[in-house]
Amino acid sequence: MNRFMLGVAASLIAVGAAKAEDVTLQLWTWYPAEAVVTKIIDGFEAANPGVQINLNLMESTAYQDKMPLALSSGDPMDVVAVQTSTMVNLVKDGLEPLPALFEANGSAPIDTLLSASALTQARSLASDGELYIAPMGVLGSVAMYYNADLMAELGLELPRTRADLAAFVATVREKRPDLEPISFTGANWFLDEITLTIAEQASPGFFNSVRYNTGGKWDSPEYTKAYDAIVGLYKDEIFSRQTLDLDYGRAAELFQQGKAVAYMQGTWETGYLSAPFRAANKITLTNVVASGLPVLFEGAAPSIRSFIEVAWAVPKQSAHKDLATKFIEYVTAGAGVDAWSDTLFVVPAKMGATIPEGVFSSDAAKASYDELSALLLAPGSDRNNVSDFSAAAGDAIIASINSGTATADQVKYLQAEWDSGRYSNAN
Amino acid sequence: MTTKPPLITRASWADMAFFFGPLVIMYLVFYVFSLAFLLYTSLHRVNISLTGGRWVGFDNFRLLLTDGNFLTALANNLVFAAVAIGAGLTLGFFIAVTLSTGVRRKGLFYVAFLLPSLMPLALIASVFRVLLESRFGALNETLRAVGLEGLAMGWLIEPTLAYGVVVILFVYLIGLPVMYYTAAMSTINTSVIEAAVLDGAGTWQIMRQILFPLLRATHKTIIVSTVLMTFRAFDIVFFSTQGGPSGVTEITGTYVYRFSTSGNNIGYGSAAALLVMIISLVISIVQLFMSRSRT
Numbered sequence: 001m002n003r004f005m006l007g008v009a010a011s012l013i014a015v016g017a018a019k020a021e022d023v024t025l026q027l028w029t030w031y032p033a034e035a036v037v038t039k040i041i042d043g044f045e046a047a048n049p050g051v052q053i054n055l056n057l058m059e060s061t062a063y064q065d066k067m068p069l070a071l072s073s074g075d076p077m078d079v080v081a082v083q084t085s086t087m088v089n090l091v092k093d094g095l096e097p098l099p100a101l102f103e104a105n106g107s108a109p110i111d112t113l114l115s116a117s118a119l120t121q122a123r124s125l126a127s128d129g130e131l132y133i134a135p136m137g138v139l140g141s142v143a144m145y146y147n148a149d150l151m152a153e154l155g156l157e158l159p160r161t162r163a164d165l166a167a168f169v170a171t172v173r174e175k176r177p178d179l180e181p182i183s184f185t186g187a188n189w190f191l192d193e194i195t196l197t198i199a200e201q202a203s204p205g206f207f208n209s210v211r212y213n214t215g216g217k218w219d220s221p222e223y224t225k226a227y228d229a230i231v232g233l234y235k236d237e238i239f240s241r242q243t244l245d246l247d248y249g250r251a252a253e254l255f256q257q258g259k260a261v262a263y264m265q266g267t268w269e270t271g272y273l274s275a276p277f278r279a280a281n282k283i284t285l286t287n288v289v290a291s292g293l294p295v296l297f298e299g300a301a302p303s304i305r306s307f308i309e310v311a312w313a314v315p316k317q318s319a320h321k322d323l324a325t326k327f328i329e330y331v332t333a334g335a336g337v338d339a340w341s342d343t344l345f346v347v348p349a350k351m352g353a354t355i356p357e358g359v360f361s362s363d364a365a366k367a368s369y370d371e372l373s374a375l376l377l378a379p380g381s382d383r384n385n386v387s388d389f390s391a392a393a394g395d396a397i398i399a400s401i402n403s404g405t406a407t408a409d410q411v412k413y414l415q416a417e418w419d420s421g422r423y424s425n426a427n
Numbered sequence: 428m429t430t431k432p433p434l435i436t437r438a439s440w441a442d443m444a445f446f447f448g449p450l451v452i453m454y455l456v457f458y459v460f461s462l463a464f465l466l467y468t469s470l471h472r473v474n475i476s477l478t479g480g481r482w483v484g485f486d487n488f489r490l491l492l493t494d495g496n497f498l499t500a501l502a503n504n505l506v507f508a509a510v511a512i513g514a515g516l517t518l519g520f521f522i523a524v525t526l527s528t529g530v531r532r533k534g535l536f537y538v539a540f541l542l543p544s545l546m547p548l549a550l551i552a553s554v555f556r557v558l559l560e561s562r563f564g565a566l567n568e569t570l571r572a573v574g575l576e577g578l579a580m581g582w583l584i585e586p587t588l589a590y591g592v593v594v595i596l597f598v599y600l601i602g603l604p605v606m607y608y609t610a611a612m613s614t615i616n617t618s619v620i621e622a623a624v625l626d627g628a629g630t631w632q633i634m635r636q637i638l639f640p641l642l643r644a645t646h647k648t649i650i651v652s653t654v655l656m657t658f659r660a661f662d663i664v665f666f667s668t669q670g671g672p673s674g675v676t677e678i679t680g681t682y683v684y685r686f687s688t689s690g691n692n693i694g695y696g697s698a699a700a701l702l703v704m705i706i707s708l709v710i711s712i713v714q715l716f717m718s719r720s721r722t
Contacts, residue, residue: 086474180562242561245583388686399673402586422490424691
């Protein structure tokens with residue numbers, strides 16, 4: 001009996017010891033979608049026996065309210081996702097600087113794991129210039145997506161210049177008048193995105209010079225040229241005025257239904273290039289390729305403004321900073337990247353990242369992705385928009401398209417609005 | 428026989444606290460605190476975190492009152508209100524009177540007029556948006572199909588047409604005035620109408636000189652509720668034209684939304700919301716006083 005009791009006691013002690021080694025990390029995020037986050041977590045847990053991750057996933061707007069509150073209240077949190085916006089400054093006092101954590105617990109310094117431009121943007125979001133967040137990747141605008149099957153039917157090539165684009169549109173209108181040549185939302189903010197993309201083609205760094213108050217002006221020759229260019233695209237009917245009443249969803253729908261040959265949006269729509277993404281979202285397109293916006297000026301170069309999206313951080317209150325750092329390295333720069341990179345929502349910030357096999361249905365789609373990636377990882381300017389001013393700029397452009405309001409008047413008006421103090425750019 | 432004093436004077440403070448307390452607390456939180464918070468943020472430059480705000484005094488209000496877009500939005504509110512009131516007092520009145528005369532299948536007509544007012548405004552506005560789409564919208568596709576391509580226009584693209592669409596949407600919500608008039612007419616003493624008929628009054632005379640004056644209280648209700656409705660009609664504009672093109676159809680609701688959701692300038696959005704609240708309150712009070720002085 002005594003031996004039996006001793007045996008039971010020994011077993012209990014062994015189980016207790018094993019349980020004491022198990023660690024549960026509290027993970028807070030709003031993105032990616034649950035199925036993708038679960039895949040990431042499963043992969044990390046499989047690679048780290050004894051580590052469990054408890055997921056706290058909520059919708060973006062709710063996350064903006066709850067995470068900062070939970071952080072300041074000292075709730076148990078080990079890894080938190082941070083929105084790459086003013087949220088960084090809001091929560092940075094509760095976060096650990098990452099370089100030191102990676103030195104102590106990572107496989108390499110963080111500067112050698114993630115792209116330099118992504119880390120520069122991450123540092124710029126904190127008022128003290130410290131690196132508190134590790135971004136998953138970058139996205140930007142504007143990109144163009146093409147229904148490759150329709151292009152083949154119409155004998156079209158990817159347009160690379162304004163003349164190519166004009167010929168592209170003319171061919172579609174002539175041979176298939178039932179189709180919209182280029183579908184995109186006519187929302188004011190998106191017309192502003194297009195105009196800034198055009199400006200960056202001829203004057204890389206223009207937007208940053210205005211955004212960060214380093215001498216750029218809205219009533220400058222650089223912006224005036226871009227403004228005239230977009231109004232000219234409508235005047236010459238390369239862009240159709242009939243798209244001005246399309247909202248975001250409707251423009252996408254037209255492309256997905258095969259009623260538009262091309263679709264213009266940000267690179268967050270790059271999932272169209274992915275065969276698994278199309279299948280999962282019941283999109284019947286079979287072959288999609290992409291490119292940057294065709295170059296509108298002689299001597300200019302393709303450009304996409306980009307910025308980091310979805311970043312991860314370690315709260316100061318974490319009791320498992322070593323494992324938290326390992327998780328962040330796993331999801332941003334390690335094997336975990338393969339769990340989400342096939343969504344193509346962002347181009348991974350991981351140095352030398354590749355997309356898993358089977359994502360692209362053609363070599364042309366892969367080449368498109370490589371083209372967009374290259375543009376995103378070497379942006380002329382940050383896509384760090386002032387959204388209330390963006391709406392005003394877009395409205396000015398629409399007024400010029402609809403009513404012929406002179407460019408000179410509009411750019412002067414926009415500069416006055418920018419200086420007024422009314423918008424989020426003012427201190 | 429002795430009469431008991433009213434219950435309210437017999438109730439103790441404890442009873443009153445028990446029954447009225449929850450309501451008072453809700454009022455304090457959702458009205459008084461919200462108002463105080465709005466006032467606080469409107470006097471500061473503050474971002475969406477609502478912390479670290481910088482005192483700017485009345486600067487937000489100064490910027491607001493010097494913004495042509497805000498003044499346009501305010502003017503649009505008043506124009507849409509005037510149109511909705513005009514439609515309610517004329518068309519709504521006429522429909523209510525006609526349906527009360529014993530029209531066959533009037534139940535169907537009541538449903539047809541009331542249904543838009545009872546459905547979510549966002550849904551109605553979204554449906555209109557899809558119907559009126561320039562390229563593939565049902566209206567233009569139908570016009571093209573019957574050979575009337577010349578009439579297939581940019582309903583939501585041309586500023587004047589987009590303005591007309593929003594006006595039509597406000598008029599489309601005629602159901603509530605119809606309902607108010609129908610309810611009010613059920614309380615009218617029919618002997619007044621009978622006497623007028625016996626005296627040889629025609630239909631138009633009865634409507635204009637007897638019914639319309641008798642329903643003065645209902646006119647007041649419709650005017651006040653319609654004015655307040657247009658200041659809250661964010662859904663109608665946001666889901667149809669989004670305030671465009673170029674802010675032509677913007678109302679104060681969509682204007683406040685734009686600045687309050689941008690993230691960095693919540694104080695400015697708060698100032699706009701507060702000013703709109705004050706303006707709509709003043710309009711309501713003026714209208715009530717004017718109505719009272721007439722009676």
